[in-house]
């Protein structure tokens with residue numbers, strides 16, 4: 264099932280999605296005992312975590328039952344400001360009582376010689392946890408229609424279907440070296456939530472919803488539900 268929800272502006276998308284995530288995590292834990300959430304970087308992706316951190320909902324979640332994963336990561340030094348995990352750590356993960364062993368970071372350039380070795384290690388980490396069907400998987404969208412670090416026309420996007428995680432080089436958006444979940448891994452999620460705000464995302468949103476095969480964002484779907492959580496500016500071309 265696919266639904267599109269349009270909010271007034273970027274902050275409203277972040278606030279509503281942060282609250283939605285808090286409720287979803289509590290529900291999943293009540294139903295299944297453990298929740299696997301996949302985070303995204305980007306403006307809305309980090310904004311919604313900050314919003315959840317300042318919501319009363321944050322205190323209702325049993326964080327010891329939450330496992331946190333990433334859809335993609337920039338393959339740079341561990342302390343680089345570009346790291347998606349560092350940004351998430353600052354706004355939410357470092358504030359809530361989340362056990363360190365439940366935080367599944369993609370490897371940095373300080374720990375691994377190549378993005379390939381970091382991707383292989385991440386695939387092994389996913390396998391070691393039973394290759395979970397992600398309960399909620401968040402995805403930002405680039406103006407070019409990329410999701411995670413799967414970019415339109417990039418050779419890795421076309422080839423990345425049979426593995427869990429891939430190394431990406433020559434990313435059109437800096438930094439050039441990245442690690443990403445594959446489309447197959449993304450589409451194992453029970454719920455995929457695509458978040459986008461701003462006029463720059465309008466073409467990617469309309470192309471994605473129309474099923475433009477050139478756009479990675481058009482190829483993502485949850486097995487139970489796909490939610491597009493966007494603001495009015497990003498919805499102008501639908």
Ligand SMILES: O=C1O[C@H](COP(=O)(O)O)[C@@H](O)[C@H](O)[C@H]1O
Pocket residue numbers: 303304305306307308335336337347402403404405406410411412436
């Ligand atoms: O590089 C990335 O970009 C996308 C979208 O970011 P945004 O700032 O345009 O919202 C993000 O989803 C991805 O995780 C990140 O690595």
